[in-house]
Amino acid sequence: MRQSQLFTKTRKEAPADETSKNAQFLIRAGFINKEMAGVYTLLPLGFSVVNKIKKIVNEEMNALGSQEILMSTIQPKEVWEVTDRWDSEKVDVWFKSILKNGTEIGFGWSHEEPITNMLKSHISSYVDLPVYVHQFQTKLRNEERAKSGVMRGREFVMKDMYSYARDEKEHMDFYNKTIDSYKRVFDRLGLGNATYVTTASGGVFSDKFSHEFQTICEAGEDNIYVHKDGKMALNEEVFNDKTLLDLGVSKEDFEFKKAAEIGNIFTFGTKKCEEIGLYFTDKDGNKKPVYLGSYGIGITRVMGVIAEVFSDNKGLVWPKEVSPFNVHLVRLGNSDASLAFADRLYTELESKGVEVLYDDRDLRPGEKFADSDLIGIPVRFVVSDKTVAENKIEVKYRTSAEAELLSETDALKIL
């Protein structure tokens, strides 16, 4: 896309009412727009990043055999009353409203209850199981305090997946496969090295442990302890003598870190399905409750965490897989030669299917470079009178300080 056509603008200064790094850079670079506390619009660049993240997650979930659906945001209260989670005293993040006819409704902060209820119409026999479904949903949560930009908002995009299995073994097989799948997801997102699978308490959902995927990040809200071998990490909430004894590890081998939770998976056992009434008939004609598992990834939070983890003092630094564009083509000067060269290269790249942001604006070099660094596309091509004279392209990675002059053929190989 031609940058002159991109309606968003970059800013020199961050808004005074945002102190978190992710919000400052994402706003300055024109990825998001703040509507109110904890509520952000995704602008073209930010929307593109979110779509890249979603695509990767979706591919991995499909590989697990999950089918994508999209549940409604508006939810009936009855299904939540069954599990005693409608009461705002018990769940304090509810947004609720009332229909014209007086019916009370809720806006989805989670979807276990509605989806399980819905599946009662589709699951009745052991041959119907297992069922794995996922969705990308805008969750609405009336957080008492939004904070840290897109890290903890009142409206955010989440991938939630649910597994319905016949027995504990079938359930745990999938659960464990999902852990591996999540690792692949975070590797592909570029966060693999900084992300740990941690054991945490099961929360109100389950009696046992749950697993979280925590990315080391100063802006994170969680406190975790990472084992020195890097293989194991424990959430502060379960970091006690009993847990350490159970796991056969020593307290001294752990290091304290701040982290952001970007994924969470947990087991409901059969409890939830028993409450809601999702049963199936097995081979022998016995009625049995279904095993439920829940698996989340905070899509918009991942964008925020990436912005936090990879940015430098000049701006954002996107990993290749989630960058809004593959390459930033920056044209310097307005001479016929550089104009012709850059225009032709732009067309050429587009025709090859390369996603390119073409800075065709008539601005001074310093401003263009500053914008380019701020936006953070991993590869930058510069075309100027100087490079055209040598019939070369200047190539620079966002992560490196040095640029190199390459022939067009060599430059294209990078992409």
Added chain:
RNA sequence: CGGAGUGUAGUGUAACGGCUAACAUUCCUGUUUUGGGAACAGGCGACUCCGGGUUCGAAUCCCGGCACUCCGACCA
């Protein structure tokens, strides 16, 4: 929800209770520029968050509200 702080052009800041609310930047016009946010000239842009009060006079002081940020609590 407890505690602290902040609300002034699009953005970032200034202004002792007292001139037409200032400066920078953005934006618009023009000239000159073109490898790291250029220079000069001219111009647009503010009910100083909202509502009361004190005062001859309020951006400034007082009261109430709202919004935003941070710390804590919460976090399915």
